[in-house]
């Protein structure tokens with residue numbers, strides 16, 4: 165039995181890989197281990213790979229023989245012990261299929277991912293375990309606006325991880341204050357309340373405006389209403405899915421939290437008609453990303469903000485996906501020159517390396533909180549706060565919003581110029597782009613699979629929409645370089661019709 169030693173591979177397998185990397189053919193020099201072990205991942209249990217005694221002995225002979233080989237990286241053999249086993253009970257480096265089967269076997273089936281297993285990422289690129297490179301056109305749903313493993317963000321994380329990662333919220337830490345100050349100054353609010361995931365921040369915003377409704381606006385106890393939109397996506401907690409209009413998100417998860425009213429997204433009359441004395445908030449995505457990159461009619465958000473102001477209703481913008489540069493402005497609300505009463509951020513706030521979210525608002529709203537009202541063990545932790553400081557700096561220093569605006573314009577113009585019966589519509593802002601596939605052309609998924617074959621990773625949102633949202637650090641040359649492939653797929657080349 166050989167125990168793992170920390171680089172994701174174990175024992176002979178790690179040695180094999182190191183030798184291959186050094187340009188040495190281990191099968192020539194280490195016949196007992198060639199070809200690399202054939203058994204599946206099932207022989208790798210609890211981090212242990214089972215190999216035969218014979219293989220162990222050969223491995224040690226090999227270690228002795230190659231220790232002075234300059235082509236081979238210095239390597240400390242892992243702790244090991246011999247267990248008599250059959251010579252066939254050995255495992256090889258896991259394949260794509262192994263990982264897919266493993267995730268399928270051990271994970272709940274709550275996603276239907278493309279069959280690619282990514283093990284490395286940098287900037288706009290990701291690599292699968294076989295070394296194939298892809299352009300990431302999804303950016304973890306806009307959580308990696310700054311690009312994968314941005315060196316400044318990773319360095320901050322590394323340094324902070326070695327210094328202090330988590331303090332109880334019963335104490336202060338030296339990163340949270342600077343993070344909140346930077347965030348508030350950047351987006352222009354009195355205060356911010358840090359959380360971790362997007363859904364938690366949405367829950368926090370809901371709690372904030374409800375409490376504001378009771379304490380400040382004077383709504384009767386338990387009567388507060390929040391208006392939300394059709395096709396919304398604000399996360400997956402039971403309260404949030406309770407006001408989703410997507411049947412699947414709710415099916416089997418009731419009962420749900422009362423106090424929400426749904427109106428048609430983009431319909432200002434519907435909003436006006438839904439507001440009453442108990443309305444404390446209007447929760448809206450400036451563009452509905454998960455809903456299918458739905459851009460509301462021109463002027464809708466401005467008019468909605470005005471209605472809210474007139475009726476003393478908190479305008480709550482969920483900019484978890486649209487914020488922090490994604491749509492070509494720091495906030496998507498900036499396009500309409502509106503300042504939400506309550507702003508929700510997440511995803512790219514953590515620079516793609518750590519979950520950080522926040523709710524930002526002025527004292528009128530944040531002033532409702534007293535110690536003990538709300539909290540989170542990890543919210544505002546020093547590791548996340550340090551990462552978020554650098555994540556924000558990168559967005560500003562690299563003018564990611566400006567880049568998104570410029571490249572988004574170019575990209576959408578090029579997409580609109582494609583002459584294809586399969587493309588029903590191209591919509592979006594900045595580098596949040598949705599290509600609607602015509603119903604007659606079948607689901608967008610087939611187009612995403614064809615894109616993947618051309619080394620472009622994009623994913624459909626709802627049945628008919630392909631979302632293109634590459635990391636904002638992408639450059640014109642890269643986008644131009646892949647455009648012929650995108651164009652070919654959208655014209656139907658290599659798309660399997662079902």
Ligand SMILES: Cc1ncc(COP(=O)(O)O)c(C=O)c1O
Nearest residue numbers: 361362363397398399482484485
């Ligand atoms: C607009 C919006 N709100 C909330 C969420 C939920 O964020 P999280 O998955 O981090 O909980 C998402 C996630 O896609 C989102 O797009």
